[in-house]
Amino acid sequence: MAKKFDRPKHKQESLINKAKKSIKVDHNDFISFSFKYFDEHHKKFHLNEKELDYFLILLNRLKDISTFKLQDFYSNRGKTLRCHPIDWDDTTEECFNLKNEEQLVETPYQFGLSANEYGRVHGFLIDSTFFIRWFDPDHKLYSKD
Template sequence: MSSKKNKKRQDTDIRSQASSPRREVVNIQIPEGISFSFRYYQDDKEKFSIGGRDARYLASLLRRLRDLSQLKAEEVINNQSKSLRCHGILWQDTTEPNGFCIPNEDELVNIPYQFQISANEYGRVHGFFSENVFYVVWLDPDHNLYS
């Protein structure tokens, strides 16, 4: 019987906590910069697979995404750094002449882009911008987009 009383007491405590006043919402200014989305990420193509990569690859990728998130899209696109090498993709010059093959690609992708993860060591990231969001479509650790 005492266990039922304890359960009732716990239920009452939980309900009273849930109805307690909420904290005041504070508006935090989010710094401008690129956000990354993996909404269109494709990992089903062998040539763009990161399977079998070690932790150093993932750490380098995450560091690159973190660093780029400090910049605006225009800054990345116009960056002349040899370590970044961000530029548009011309599909006719690649091993994938049909593009990303994502639904509604013609409406979604204005210009496909690629950038390096690090100076030739970990390959490239392929995707596209929509305003300040870069949609990652392929990770290309072995530089397979170009023959």
């Protein structure tokens, strides 16, 4: 008769989470951007009919943030950048709707393009890379319209 073995009763940690823990994040690394998880087809978060000014502001903001060290990004609460975590309970969405999101996204973040006029960028950090999920030029993440 084959010998039975007891399966562990705790949930096994995912390989992604194990890999994240094994990498040491250097808070002196500069922020970089990735569009790997960018969703250009979301019904609310699109750039249709945006003027050239919007794109110039967007590119300049991404360029400016790429000069930030990770620690500077986390600690910047200035009026124009307004970088902070997203609390899904305060939004119109429940999550980024990504496959394996619970393993990829530790904390969803957003930052502003200007004081209020050009909206925000939503995404998440892995190490010092900010993965852009949505551009929100019309502030629709917090608007119930």
